[in-house]
Amino acid sequence: MTVAAEILEAPEVSDGFLKASAFxxxxxxxxxxxxxxxxxxxxxxxxxxxxxxxxxxxxxxxxxxxxxxxxxxxxxxxxxxxxxxxxxxxxxxxxxxxxxxxxxxxxxxxxxxxxxxxxxxxxxxxxxxxxxxxxxxxxxxxxxxxxxxxxxxxxxxxxxxxxxxxxxxAVPIEAEAPEGEAEPQHLTADRRMIDRVQKMTTFINAQFGNPIQVEDVAKVGGLHPTNATVAFKKVLGMSIAQYLRRQRLSQAMMMLVDTDMAIIEIAFACGYGSLSRFYDAFQRHMGKTPRDYRMQFRK
Missing domain, CATH: 2.60.120.280 (Regulatory protein AraC)
Structure with missing residues (x-):
């Protein structure tokens, strides 16, 4: 499997953290x-x-x-x-x-x-x-x-x-904080690794609508693709492919609710190569089609 194919075909993992209706x-x-x-x-x-x-x-x-x-x-x-x-x-x-x-x-x-x-x-x-x-x-x-x-x-x-x-x-902490800044207690990864992952996620957040390869992401973080994958997993607990897919899905959810764009336009805007690929990924995570998801907010 090529690196590009890994980004496209990696299975989506759903948290199951809470039911959508939980309040x-x-x-x-x-x-x-x-x-x-x-x-x-x-x-x-x-x-x-x-x-x-x-x-x-x-x-x-x-x-x-x-x-x-x-x-x-x-x-x-x-x-x-x-x-x-x-x-x-x-x-x-x-x-x-x-x-x-x-x-x-x-x-x-x-x-x-x-x-x-x-x-x-x-x-x-x-x-x-x-x-x-x-x-x-x-x-x-x-x-x-x-x-x-x-x-x-x-x-x-x-x-x-x-x-x-x-x-x-809220004001975020920018990457590469000044030297000498005190480390918070119980940090899950070292600051330098978090800085690199932050640069990589910023790149993905800006480019998720385009074809992205692991090499592209790793280059932004100044890492070899293998090391970039390890750093991503260490900091975020997921692969680069999973993070990219989650960003695409969350953006699609927002666009389905907040715009009148055609579903096929949303699919391509969010980086899906075809409408069928978008429907498959969305339904696997949400348990419903993009159309049904949109309609539940328009009743």
Missing amino acids: FAEHHVAEAMPEAHWHDHVELNLLLSGGMTYLFNGRRVPLAENQVYCFWAAIPHQVIAVEKPKNGKVELVCVYVPFADFLALSIGDGFKSAVMGGRILTLPKMDAIDPLLFRRWAGEWQSADEAHEQILRDEVRLRVKRLAMDALP
Whole structure:
């Protein structure tokens, strides 16, 4: 098999992390993840203690304590480092909003487009009510009946609408940080390797609509193709081929919902060589055709 064929034909691996209809909050101790994952939700995160760094869409994004962050979890993301407080635990509340519920909210298109375009959004300053609110959601969701859950879902929707009024993009850490910068605790890979993978994912994110070979990606990272593959797997927990396919699928999901482009146009814009190849990849991951996926948001 040629390298080019590997990119085109590598099987798609689905996370099965959450059902698409799941709408809930959970409180847990954050730890570095061995690999990236994705699921079709808009996620709200709030750190109750400590610090954390995501590798999100191929870029490192640090999260600060007691600050709300919002992102589309269909984009591969991974906790690569945590900074423990004195009590030794990084406590995190995650709220999972089904993508259909997010799209149904009456909020500005600019906010929706920013989320779907692969940005982590946050507020310019902390809101003192958020830590209390997120703790309550995570605690009450565990034993709530349906009527109570509906109230919790409504509260989350209102919080997203308020967030949309003032949100700004979170600032990522650029590749090749200055010498002497302190390493976060529990880093899953060394900084230089993460820098190289970040350069490679930035290239894939910009070029996913075109034919891409492993050699092209490796060259951007300054590595031999074999070493590039090892680095990618070490940092992201997936191959270059799998990351490329996930980027193409997440972009296609966004375009199906957010544009009126013909499905065949979306297929070619996202780098699929034929409509049948697009349908096969999309249905394997989503469990439905691109047309059915689009129609569920237009009822």
